[in-house]
Amino acid sequence: MARNIIDGKKVAELLRQQVRDDVREWVGRGNRPPMLQAILIGNDPASGTYVGAKTKACKEVGIESETVTFPDTMSVRELKEAIRTYNNDDSIDGILLQLPLPGHLHPSQVIETIDHRKDVDGFHPMNVGRLAVGQPTFRSCTPAGILELFRYYSVMTKGRHAVVVGASNIVGSPLAIMLSRENDSGKATTTLCHKYTRDLTRHIIQADILIVAVGSPGLITGQMVKEGVVVIDVGINRVSDSSRDKGYRLVGDCDFESVAEKASLITPVPGGVGPMTVAMLMKNTLLAAKKSIYPSDNM
Ligand code: GUN
Numbered sequence: 001m002a003r004n005i006i007d008g009k010k011v012a013e014l015l016r017q018q019v020r021d022d023v024r025e026w027v028g029r030g031n032r033p034p035m036l037q038a039i040l041i042g043n044d045p046a047s048g049t050y051v052g053a054k055t056k057a058c059k060e061v062g063i064e065s066e067t068v069t070f071p072d073t074m075s076v077r078e079l080k081e082a083i084r085t086y087n088n089d090d091s092i093d094g095i096l097l098q099l100p101l102p103g104h105l106h107p108s109q110v111i112e113t114i115d116h117r118k119d120v121d122g123f124h125p126m127n128v129g130r131l132a133v134g135q136p137t138f139r140s141c142t143p144a145g146i147l148e149l150f151r152y153y154s155v156m157t158k159g160r161h162a163v164v165v166g167a168s169n170i171v172g173s174p175l176a177i178m179l180s181r182e183n184d185s186g187k188a189t190t191t192l193c194h195k196y197t198r199d200l201t202r203h204i205i206q207a208d209i210l211i212v213a214v215g216s217p218g219l220i221t222g223q224m225v226k227e228g229v230v231v232i233d234v235g236i237n238r239v240s241d242s243s244r245d246k247g248y249r250l251v252g253d254c255d256f257e258s259v260a261e262k263a264s265l266i267t268p269v270p271g272g273v274g275p276m277t278v279a280m281l282m283k284n285t286l287l288a289a290k291k292s293i294y295p296s297d298n299m
Contacts, residue, residue: 004260006232006267011152012145012275016061019282023062026290034289036065036094036120036281037086041079041105042072046238047098054096057278063285072102079105080113087115093289094120096281099170107169117294120284123169131174134183136293138284143175145276146211146232147185153265155209155230158187163207165220165253167194171213171234179209200224212253222258231259231266234273 027033036058040051051067058065070079086092095118101107111119116126122140130137150157162179166172172192180190193203201224204210212220213234225231235253252269260266267273287293 002260004263004265006149006153006265006272008145008149008267008272008275011149012279014152015148015276015279016057016282019063019279019286020061022286026286027062031289032091034063034093034285035091036063036096036285037089037092038065038067038096038098039079039082039086040067040069040098041074042070042102044100046236047100051096051098053274053278054281057282058285061282063282074105076105076109079110083110083113087113087118092118094118094285096121117291118288120281120288122174122284128169128174128177132177134181138287138293139178139280140170140174141277141280141284142171142213142234142273143178144283145273145280146175146234147178148276148280149232149267149273150209150230151185155265157185157209160188160208161191161206162186162188162209162211163191163193163203164211164213165193165200165204166213166215166234167192168213172211175211175213214253216253217251218253218255220254220259222255222262225259225262227262228264229262231263232273233259233267233269236269236274 038051038055040047055065055067086095095114099107111123112125114124116124119127119138122138127137131139157179164172164176176190176192178184179186179188191203193200204224205226207229209230210225211232215235215237217237217239231254233252233254237251238248239251240247241249250270
C-alpha cells in the first residue's frame, strides 16, 4: 500500500479484534452474548450488501444478530409496530434500521420510535442531542470511525482547519459536531459545506483536513485541495465498468489519482471508511449490551 494511503481495513480489523476480546470477557462473566436486530426494507442491492457485511462482522466478534427484511410497500404504522416489538424484547440490545428508507417512510419519524438505549447507529435525536452537548452517547458509526482513523494515524485535529463537505444526519452533521467540540477528540476549527455553499473550492482549498460525504463521484479534484491535506473520502458510488464481472466499480467522491498526489494521507474507496463504520457498530452494540451509555439504574 502506498505510503500515504489510509488502510481502513487494517484499522477496522484491529478494532474488531478488540471488540471480540471484550465480548469474550463479557460472556465469560456469565452474560449472554450481545444481540443486534437489523431491519432491511425493500431490495436495494447496496443496502443488502451493507447489512450483510454488518451481520458477518457480528458473527466474527461473537455478537448475535438477526436480519428481518420487510417489503418496500410496508406502511409507517407497520414499521413502527415492528420497532416497538424489538424495543420491548429484552433479548435484543441494538436495533439497526438500514437507510435509506423508501420515500414514503420518513426516516426522522421512524428513527424516533427506536428506543434510544438500543440506538446503536446513534441517529436518535436523544443521542444526537447528547453528542451536541458533550454527554456520553451512541456516536454515529461513520464519524466515530473517522476519528478512530485520525487517532491511529496520529492526525492532529486540534486547532487545525477541518472542512466537511455534505451535511447529512448520518455523516456530515454529527462529524462536524465531533470535530468542533472542545471536549471531544476534535478541537478543530470546522467548516460544514452543503449544497447551498457558494464557491465550494474557496473553502476546500483552505482545509488541513478534508472529509467528503456527498455521493458525487469525482466531485473533488486535485486542483481544489491544498498540498499536504488529509483526505477522508466517505463516498461509495457505483460507476458502470464493463471490464468488471459485476458491471460496475466503486469510487469515492474524490478523483483519487489527482487528489492523492497532493494529499499527505487519503482513504481509498473501497477499503477506507466503510470497514470502520462496521467496526464502530460492533463497538456500539457491545456498549448497548453492557448498558454503558444508559445504566439501567438511571432510567
Ligand atoms: N446507510 C448508510 N450508512 C448507514 C449507517 O451507518 N447506518 C444505517 N443504519 N444506514 C446507513
